[in-house]
Amino acid sequence: xVDTPSAPPERKRGSGVRLAYExxxxxxxxxxxxxxxxxxxxxxxxxxxxSRTPIREALVRLEGEGLVTTLPNRSTVVANIDFPNLNAFxxxxxxxYRVTTRLAAEFHTPDDxxxxxxxxxxxxxxxxxxxxxxxxxxxxxxxxxxxxxxxxPYYLQLFARLLDEGRRILRLYYYPTFQPSLPHxxxxxxxxxxxxxxxxxxxxxxxxxxxxxxxxxxxxxxMIARDRRQDIPL
Amino acid sequence: xVDTPSAPPERKRGSGVRLAYExxxxxxxxxxxxxxxxxxxxxxxxxxxxSRTPIREALVRLEGEGLVTTLPNRSTVVANIDFPNLNAFxxxxxxxYRVTTRLAAEFHTPDDxxxxxxxxxxxxxxxxxxxxxxxxxxxxxxxxxxxxxxxxPYYLQLFARLLDEGRRILRLYYYPTFQPSLPHxxxxxxxxxxxxxxxxxxxxxxxxxxxxxxxxxxxxxxMIARDRRQDIPL
DNA sequence: TGTATTTTATTTGTCGACAAGAATTTTACG
DNA sequence: CGTAAAATTCTTGTCGACAAATAAAATACA
Numbered sequence: 001x002v003d004t005p006s007a008p009p010e011r012k013r014g015s016g017v018r019l020a021y022e023x024x025x026x027x028x029x030x031x032x033x034x035x036x037x038x039x040x041x042x043x044x045x046x047x048x049x050x051s052r053t054p055i056r057e058a059l060v061r062l063e064g065e066g067l068v069t070t071l072p073n074r075s076t077v078v079a080n081i082d083f084p085n086l087n088a089f090x091x092x093x094x095x096x097y098r099v100t101t102r103l104a105a106e107f108h109t110p111d112d113x114x115x116x117x118x119x120x121x122x123x124x125x126x127x128x129x130x131x132x133x134x135x136x137x138x139x140x141x142x143x144x145x146x147x148x149x150x151x152x153p154y155y156l157q158l159f160a161r162l163l164d165e166g167r168r169i170l171r172l173y174y175y176p177t178f179q180p181s182l183p184h185x186x187x188x189x190x191x192x193x194x195x196x197x198x199x200x201x202x203x204x205x206x207x208x209x210x211x212x213x214x215x216x217x218x219x220x221x222x223m224i225a226r227d228r229r230q231d232i233p234l
Numbered sequence: 235x236v237d238t239p240s241a242p243p244e245r246k247r248g249s250g251v252r253l254a255y256e257x258x259x260x261x262x263x264x265x266x267x268x269x270x271x272x273x274x275x276x277x278x279x280x281x282x283x284x285s286r287t288p289i290r291e292a293l294v295r296l297e298g299e300g301l302v303t304t305l306p307n308r309s310t311v312v313a314n315i316d317f318p319n320l321n322a323f324x325x326x327x328x329x330x331y332r333v334t335t336r337l338a339a340e341f342h343t344p345d346d347x348x349x350x351x352x353x354x355x356x357x358x359x360x361x362x363x364x365x366x367x368x369x370x371x372x373x374x375x376x377x378x379x380x381x382x383x384x385x386x387p388y389y390l391q392l393f394a395r396l397l398d399e400g401r402r403i404l405r406l407y408y409y410p411t412f413q414p415s416l417p418h419x420x421x422x423x424x425x426x427x428x429x430x431x432x433x434x435x436x437x438x439x440x441x442x443x444x445x446x447x448x449x450x451x452x453x454x455x456x457m458i459a460r461d462r463r464q465d466i467p468l
Numbered sequence: 469t470g471t472a473t474t475t476t477a478t479t480t481g482t483c484g485a486c487a488a489g490a491a492t493t494t495t496a497c498g
Numbered sequence: 499c500g501t502a503a504a505a506t507t508c509t510t511g512t513c514g515a516c517a518a519a520t521a522a523a524a525t526a527c528a
Contacts, residue, residue, distance in 0.1 A: 013481060013518055015304050041510075053287065056511090057294050064298030072248050072508060073489050085387065091337075092388040094394065105489045153319065154326040158392050245486055247511060275480075277494060285513045290481090307519050 016054035019043065027113050029167045030080055030133075035080045036185050039068060050095025065161060089165060090220075091102070094213040096159040100207035101193060105202045112149035113123060113198060119145045120190050127184045134172050142190060146197065166220075173223035185215070250288035252288050254278065255295050262301050262312055263401045269314045273302060284329045299395060324454075324463035328447040330393040331377070335427060335443035337384025339436045340441060347432060351378045354413075354424050376424060380431065400454075407457035419449070438458060 011019070024044075027033045041057065045052045059076055060066045070076040082089070104112070117144040126134035140163040147156045189212050196204040245253070258278075261267045273293065279286045296302045302307050304310040314419055317324070338346070353376040360368035374397040381390045430438040 016482075042508095051481095052510090053482060057291060057481095060291050060294045061298055064295055074491090075410060075509075082387075085385070088386040088388065095329075103325075151319070152322040153316075153324060154322065154392060154396065158388060162388065185320065239502075276478095286480090287512060291511095308521085309479075378502095 009155045016048070016050050017057045017061075020050070020055055022225035023048075024058060024064075025067060028062070029164055029169060029171075031129060032041060033169045035078050035168070037078050038075045039077060040075070043229075055234075061146070081165070081172070089162065090217045092158070093162045093166065095209065096147075096155060096162055096216065097209040097213040098206050099153065100143070100147035100150045100155050100159055101205040102151070102198065102202050103152055103203050104146045105197045105200045105205040107151045108173065108197055108200075109147035113194075114169070116142070116145045116197070120194060126185055129188060132174055133171075136167050136174075139186065140164070140167060144213075146193070149197070166216075169220060173220065173227055186212075189215070245284070246466055250284050251280070251291045251295075254282050254284070254289055257282075258292060258296060259299075259301060262296070263398055263405075266377075267312045267407045269312050271312050272309045273311060274309070301398075301404065315399070320458075323396065323403075324451045325370070326336040326392070327396045327400065328444065329449065330381075330389060330396055331443040331447040332440050334381035334384045334386070334389050334393055335431065335439040336436050337389070339431045339434045339439040341385045342383035342434075346379070347428075350376070350379045350383065350431070351426060354428060357424065358421055361421060366408055367405075369406075370401050373420065374401060375400070380405055380427070383431070384447070386435060403454055407461055417421070420446075423449070444463045 005218065024033070024039075029170070041052050041055050044055045058069070059068060062080070063070050063076070067079050068076050069079050104116075108116075120137065123135065123138035123142050126138045140160075143163060144156070144160055147159050150156070187210065193205065193208050193212065196208055258267070258273075265272070275286050275289050275293070277297065278289045293302060293304070297304050298311070301313050302310050303313050338350075342350075353372065357369065357372035357376050374394075377397060378390070378394055381393045384390070402404045423442065427439065427442045427446065430442055
């Protein structure tokens, strides 16, 4: 570890919690920190070269978002993925796809459309590169940008949380299903959604969002089913 | 203030944050701490007879729920009610009423029904007593119990947050609209919802929940409109 | 007297340390 | 050799203190 041993705190005041929060959050969603793994405060404090106090505040924030679970007086662990309630997740995810896209059709501004198009371009590049990781996060960012155009912070927050949880699930079960050279179905679906939002066709947005969500849900379910078959050798 | 001056910390370890969190949360939703009022860490530390550290962790939690806003390196204040986006609030609230009641019809167990009936009884008692405060919180608890029966933690969390925000808004604008001796419309509406949930009539639940939500939204809008007319003397 | 600048004061963000509680290991005893 | 009790280690929850950043007050100056 080549860090600066004698350096005084080379970090801006107040940025400590955010740093720890963002890094931990990313590592949890990446599964770099797999579900159930213990989160040691002192180890993190050493790693980020800061005291335990900002680490704890970052953990409190992560607990509020359901990404870690704190056992009182015992260790805090990375939250498990709630498989028993997976259909609740699918249900909420589908609904949020629909309502955010509908609202985007109603309330988007020209700036929103530019933002959405930019995200879609980044996503398309990730698909072209065949980079699964970036595909997942860019897909998330694309739909978040649509939700932002819908201007409902309550939906936006829940939707973002659901998309993040989906990121964990996808990363856990991902198998390369699509040939990278063929046009990715998400690309064309995204383009259809963009067009429907642009012309403010609420009904069409609802249908397209539902189809998109259903496809993603089906994809995840297929991956899980395939995985389960391997797991259970009765 | 009759507190124990020389007493050593007469409080269980680990209960400090929860105590501060719950009290502050209640006072914010009560408008005992009105929106925009500053939250002084040292004053709270003295008041709760604890160090600033647990106070800060409670504030981080509250910030995660959007109940306080932290200006970096500056004071943290009780979050304002977002009037410009009030229709976003109404939209989300109505949707959550609908989906949670629908899911309750699908998935409720006998225990859930008992719980729901108990909450309704408590609510009815608050109505009979004409206690507006308890009416608001008991109404919240009633709908939360329905959402719990729906078994979707994502909806439950958002719904609870929306109902809490509604508690603040109602407390801000409440005028006694109903004669306490007459049967309160919410009572009969609740009873209709309970019956529809019990017989698992999803469609009826959806309609009743929507009507109920619409009525609450209209009530709030009326109160705000009445208030605005007084405020603006052009 | 009004404005700009320095000084003071207040409040936050962070730190190191200590004590309580739980998990683990060691010891005692059958 | 196995089980129960005691001691130890380890991690967390809390505390008091210090320094940075901001706000407020005081001072200088036109």
